[in-house]
Amino acid sequence: MRDFVLRGGTVVFPDRPPEQLDLLVKAEKIAGLLSPGEPVAQDVAEQSARGLHVFPGLIDAHVHFGLSGEKITEYATETAHAAQGGFTTVLGYFLNNEAYAEVFRREQEHAHPRAHIDYGFHFSAANELHISELESYVRDYGVTSFKYFMNFKGEEGRYLGLDGTDDGYFYDLLKEAARIGKGSSKVTIVCHTENIELVNRIRRRLQAEGRNTLKDWSASKPAFTEAESCLRAMYFAEHLGARIYVPHLSTRMALDEVRRWRARYGEVLVETCPHYLTHDEDSDLGPLGKANPPFRGADDVNAMWEGLADGSINVVGSDHVPRKRAGKDKGIWQASQGFPGIATILPVLLSEGYHRGRLSLERICDVVTRGPARIFNLEPSKGRIAVGADADLTLVDLNQERVVKWQDLQSYADYSLYEGWKLRGWPVRTIVRGLTVMEAGRITGAQGHGRYLWRRLGDAPIPGRQP
Numbered sequence: 113m114r115d116f117v118l119r120g121g122t123v124v125f126p127d128r129p130p131e132q133l134d135l136l137v138k139a140e141k142i143a144g145l146l147s148p149g150e151p152v153a154q155d156v157a158e159q160s161a162r163g164l165h166v167f168p169g170l171i172d173a174h175v176h177f178g179l180s181g182e183k184i185t186e187y188a189t190e191t192a193h194a195a196q197g198g199f200t201t202v203l204g205y206f207l208n209n210e211a212y213a214e215v216f217r218r219e220q221e222h223a224h225p226r227a228h229i230d231y232g233f234h235f236s237a238a239n240e241l242h243i244s245e246l247e248s249y250v251r252d253y254g255v256t257s258f259k260y261f262m263n264f265k266g267e268e269g270r271y272l273g274l275d276g277t278d279d280g281y282f283y284d285l286l287k288e289a290a291r292i293g294k295g296s297s298k299v300t301i302v303c304h305t306e307n308i309e310l311v312n313r314i315r316r317r318l319q320a321e322g323r324n325t326l327k328d329w330s331a332s333k334p335a336f337t338e339a340e341s342c343l344r345a346m347y348f349a350e351h352l353g354a355r356i357y358v359p360h361l362s363t364r365m366a367l368d369e370v371r372r373w374r375a376r377y378g379e380v381l382v383e384t385c386p387h388y389l390t391h392d393e394d395s396d397l398g399p400l401g402k403a404n405p406p407f408r409g410a411d412d413v414n415a416m417w418e419g420l421a422d423g424s425i426n427v428v429g430s431d432h433v434p435r436k437r438a439g440k441d442k443g444i445w446q447a448s449q450g451f452p453g454i455a456t457i458l459p460v461l462l463s464e465g466y467h468r469g470r471l472s473l474e475r476i477c478d479v480v481t482r483g484p485a486r487i488f489n490l491e492p493s494k495g496r497i498a499v500g501a502d503a504d505l506t507l508v509d510l511n512q513e514r515v516v517k518w519q520d521l522q523s524y525a526d527y528s529l530y531e532g533w534k535l536r537g538w539p540v541r542t543i544v545r546g547l548t549v550m551e552a553g554r555i556t557g558a559q560g561h562g563r564y565l566w567r568r569l570g571d572a573p574i575p576g577r578q579p
């Protein structure tokens with residue numbers, strides 16, 4: 113009943129130039145890539161994508177669930193927000209000190225009836241239990257990627273209610289991850305790279321001097337503290353044969369280390385976030401712009417664009433945190449970290465990247481579809497337009513100009529970093545497994561259409577399998 117043929121669009125691929133193609137959608141899957149106007153045997157409805165570019169459904173591999181004030185309903189609000197931005201899949205992070213059985217059950221109870229788009233989870237590894245249960249998380253919950261905070265060491269970890277870990281723990285975690293992997297299908301350890309011992313000393317000094325601006329927040333975490341930690345993570349990963357993923361990479365110094373290291377060991381993958389492409393430490397956003405990592409220098413912003421263009425950055429993820437502005441309106445050292453960002457990823461990449469000649473459509477497509485799909489075991493059903501893949505499609509008007517208003521974006525958060533920015537290039541329709549969930553800024557799909565993505569090693573994820 114959701115079968116249709118989508119005619120007149122220009123299909124975007126990650127590895128070849130865009131092509132005029134019609135797409136046949138049957139039973140939630142892509143059933144054919146057709147020459148323009150090619151007749152189809154079946155009697156199916158015709159839909160138009162004339163004048164639009166058709167991307168594979170976008171994937172945001174870096175979202176935080178559970179941090180808003182409305183934990184129960186955020187799967188509805190934040191997946192509606194994602195659909196507004198053309199996203200058909202999100203992967204959310206959890207950080208817990210307990211075993212994940214109860215966390216998984218609770219989150220599914222919240223998410224399953226409410227999600228507008230497909231979703232999966234990353235767990236964090238924070239104590240010995242998590243290492244011993246790692247293999248069961250892959251098997252029992254379809255989770256194949258685990259976050260490790262190199263900055264939650266000892267005291268810092270205990271302050272956050274965690275056991276607190278060290279490099280010995282990190283070593284054992286990578287070793288176990290490498291053991292579980294199946295051939296080229298690997299468990300990915302997502303490493304927050306930050307030398308917190310340095311950062312703490314620098315921060316105390318700045319605070320003693322009474323410094324308190326957004327730029328001081330940046331100064332408390334110099335590029336070296338990211339680059340050195342990144343280097344350590346890569347050294348460990350190579351030694352143990354593990355695959356690591358550096359999220360929210362933000363400095364030229366760290367990116368250069370990654371480029372050098374890959375000459376000797378390739379299993380190092382990198383993500384940056386849209387705000388490291390658009391904001392620097394001289395931003396006048398004040399505490400609203402507080403994130404970790406912080407905004408960096410203008411040269412680092414250029415480095416992120418270069419890294420996207422030359423392929424050394426594999427993914428763009430939002431690091432979306434749906435909190436209210438009230439939590440940000442505090443002194444810089446007390447303000448909460450992070451901000452909303454899923455729905456503005458594509459307009460930022462198109463407006464500031466494609467239209468300024470910095471990025472091709474192929475590269476943009478890669479970093480928000482195939483890149484995350486490959487790394488996080490979502491292929492072959494996600495991240496591509498091909499026969500047999502899920503009919504997840506994002507229809508984009510490359511030339512539509514809109515002024516960003518946070519209300520239009522439908523997050524629980526009541527602001528956007530891009531408020532008032534005029535961006536060119538917006539998604540106008542989001543299709544998840546054949547169902548249109550967003551059209552022209554209106555949410556059209558029902559809550560609960562989204563399915564949990566049961567990821568597997570060496571195989572396709574199973575959408576909708578329930579515990």
Ligand SMILES: [Zn+2]
Pocket residue numbers: 174176205431432
């Ligand atoms: Zn994050």
